[in-house]
Amino acid sequence: MSSYQFRADPAADETGPVIFMFHGTGGDENQFFELARQLLPGVRRVAPRGDVSEQGALRYFRRTGEGVYDMDDLALRTKAMTAFVREQAGTASRVIGLGYSNGANILASMQFANPDLFDQAVLMHPLIPFAPPAQDYSGRKVLITAGRRDPIAPASATQVLADYFTANGAQTNLAWHEGGHELRQDELTAIQAFL
Secondary structure, eight states, X not given: OOOOOEEEOOOSOTTSOEEEEEOOTTOOTTTTHHHHHHHSTTOEEEEEOOOEEETTEEESSOEEETTEEOHHHHHHHHHHHHHHHHHHHTTOSOEEXXXXXXXXXXXXXXXXXXXXXXXXXXXXXXXXXXXXXXXXXXXXXXXXXXXXXXXXXXXHHHHHHHHHHHHTTOEEEEEEESSSSSOOHHHHHHHHXXX
């Protein structure tokens, strides 16, 4: 059993779609809870809180510097979060993941380890500074949203990640805006259309 603090809707319908939301560094389980209802009315929502503190800011795994991940910690926490997702998803007909920044990174890490876990994934401003393993993402859908001038998640790294998912069989969409690491309205519009 997982020990994450989380916020969730009561599971009125265990077999309906469920969306898991993963916050960015310094966010919490409330960051995208209401947004998910706007994006996909009627979906069951589950939002786990990151259990790593970086000078008081909540995250999902440790890092030793900007863009430098503690890979052992990432592997352990990916495994723990995967167990949490499987437990909470139950018999859901569709499992959706939505993550921003650090939340997008833990979501992507779960996908790399378990290609069957999410039917659809929205990775907002991810940064994956390592080469993921080849996997079969046939039948899976991935949307990556990003800023062309993002100082934290460079456009080149975003393109490499999109190419990875495409090369491994995922139906991949990439939605750019002209800004940086912030979320913009056109991004949210692209997410709504994708879902």
